[in-house]
Amino acid sequence: MPESAHLNTLAELPAPLIIPRDRHPISRKDIDLEALKVMYRLRDAGFAAYLVGGGVRDLYLGKTPKDFDISTDARPGQIRKIFRNSRVIGKRFRLVQVFFPGNKIVEVSTLRCLSEYDLEGSEEVLPPNNTFGTVAEDSLRRDLTINSLFYDIANFTVIDHVGGVEDLDRGIIRVIGNPGRRIRRDPVRIMRAVRHAARIGFTIESETWRAIKNHLDYLQQCPESRIRDELFKDLKSGASAGWARLALDCGLFNVLFPFYSAEVLAEAKTELFANLEVADRFQAEGAGLPEHILLALLLLPWAKTELNLLEAPEKGAAGANFARETRTKLDHLLLKLNITRAQKEGIAALLVNLPVFSRYGGKEAWPQWLTRKSYFPEGLLFFEICREAAGGEPAKIPISPPSPPVVVPRSGGRRRSGRRRSGRAPALVNQGGGIFGLRKHDH
Numbered sequence: 001m002p003e004s005a006h007l008n009t010l011a012e013l014p015a016p017l018i019i020p021r022d023r024h025p026i027s028r029k030d031i032d033l034e035a036l037k038v039m040y041r042l043r044d045a046g047f048a049a050y051l052v053g054g055g056v057r058d059l060y061l062g063k064t065p066k067d068f069d070i071s072t073d074a075r076p077g078q079i080r081k082i083f084r085n086s087r088v089i090g091k092r093f094r095l096v097q098v099f100f101p102g103n104k105i106v107e108v109s110t111l112r113c114l115s116e117y118d119l120e121g122s123e124e125v126l127p128p129n130n131t132f133g134t135v136a137e138d139s140l141r142r143d144l145t146i147n148s149l150f151y152d153i154a155n156f157t158v159i160d161h162v163g164g165v166e167d168l169d170r171g172i173i174r175v176i177g178n179p180g181r182r183i184r185r186d187p188v189r190i191m192r193a194v195r196h197a198a199r200i201g202f203t204i205e206s207e208t209w210r211a212i213k214n215h216l217d218y219l220q221q222c223p224e225s226r227i228r229d230e231l232f233k234d235l236k237s238g239a240s241a242g243w244a245r246l247a248l249d250c251g252l253f254n255v256l257f258p259f260y261s262a263e264v265l266a267e268a269k270t271e272l273f274a275n276l277e278v279a280d281r282f283q284a285e286g287a288g289l290p291e292h293i294l295l296a297l298l299l300l301p302w303a304k305t306e307l308n309l310l311e312a313p314e315k316g317a318a319g320a321n322f323a324r325e326t327r328t329k330l331d332h333l334l335l336k337l338n339i340t341r342a343q344k345e346g347i348a349a350l351l352v353n354l355p356v357f358s359r360y361g362g363k364e365a366w367p368q369w370l371t372r373k374s375y376f377p378e379g380l381l382f383f384e385i386c387r388e389a390a391g392g393e394p395a396k397i398p399i400s401p402p403s404p405p406v407v408v409p410r411s412g413g414r415r416r417s418g419r420r421r422s423g424r425a426p427a428l429v430n431q432g433g434g435i436f437g438l439r440k441h442d443h
Contacts, residue, residue, distance in 0.1 A: 016136065017165065021156040024165075026059045028156070034100045035068035038083070038108060039153040045082050047074040050135070051151040052109075053142070056158065060149070060168055061200065070108045071138060071150070079108055111138040136161050143182070143189050144196060145174045173197045173204045179211035187218035191230040194252055198234075198242035209250065216255050224338035231256060231337065235294040238283040241276040259333050260302055268301030274389035275300060287397045292346035292405055293382060295339070299330070300386065303351050312355050323352045346405030349375050350382045357383035378402050
């Protein structure tokens with residue numbers, strides 16, 4: 001942005017609301033000790049230091065923040081000189097990670113300029129840049145008003161340029177600036193607004209809500225990896241059931257999962273919400289579920305309706321064919337979400353083996369042949385979660401969390417001779433040469 005335009009925009013910035021220590025609930029005793037050390041070191045070196053974003057939001061609401069991010073007017077190179085136990089990461093926006101014992105990391109960013117917020121500039125997404133700015137500029141370029149507050153360690157004040165404190169007090173989710181324009185610049189803001197509304201139980205402001213509904217198609221322009229990463233944040237938020245309700249209301253769910261037809265959703269919504277509510281219970285109890293289990297819970301109502309899953313054959317050629325067809329369909333359905341091969345294998349294994357667990361689940365003991373299967377622990381957990389969602393007894397939280405699925409490549413050795421032993425269920429766990437690109441084909 002030309003210097004003159006930059007100065008003209010700065011002249012239009014509103015004066016901030018400065019809230020003194022005795023008029024806000026944030027206390028240093030609630031801030032992570034290492035984050036405090038970083039801010040004090042920056043302050044003592046002559047730089048400004050602020051706790052920013054979600055950390056300020058959560059502390060203001062009386063919650064424990066997941067992360068304590070810091071912004072400063074020091075440049076990345078200057079931060080590195082202050083903290084020898086650090087490294088610079090990132091391309092578009094360089095961050096400095098400061099390392100502490102126990103693999104703990106505190107991220108420090110330099111205040112960024114206003115170019116992304118420029119009201120008169122192009123609506124194209126900006127190219128990579130590392131231009132630096134002020135608190136006001138950095139605040140205005142963020143997504144939501146409630147995530148744009150700064151806590152100044154020098155005088156313990158809260159700095160608010162965008163009305164974030166008022167929105168926190170009123171329980172409002174609001175995109176900063178013109179919602180339609182900001183979403184066109186970065187459509188992923190749709191997903192962030194919906195997630196935060198579900199996570200803290202806030203209402204999305206009417207203009208922001210209209211912009212979300214009117215710009216859903218713009219999500220198709222985003223890299224698949226970004227959509228996938230935001231989706232997993234939604235499912236791991238501890239409020240995935242509330243997220244699903246909001247996503248259905250605004251149409252976001254249909255964009256992410258277009259294979260869920262209106263007819264299927266009409267029958268599946270209750271079960272879908274119930275599945276995610278159990279996942280939220282696990283998250284609340286500190287036992288978050290792996291990504292492939294979360295996706296399997298989300299896909300299960302669809303699979304029951306579209307694949308007649310619970311009536312699927314369990315044995316012989318019919319069972320093997322059903323398993324193969326299910327994997328092929330999942331590969332197609334999940335293609336745009338950029339899910340890994342291992343995750344697809346894990347999802348398929350959970351779904352196609354569920355009928356086996358349902359068949360034996362009401363008996364006093366599991367058959368030995370099933371307990372010896374490699375997929376038994378995870379399949380049992382999935383079955384218990386589904387049973388709880390259907391109104392049964394609560395699923396037991398495992399002592400150690402399930403590991404992400406691993407794809408084992410096909411061995412290059414000789415094929416074993418002898419007759420193949422017939423299985424009782426279509427075990428799809430870690431089998432080489434599978435459907436999801438594990439075997440290379442010539443085209």
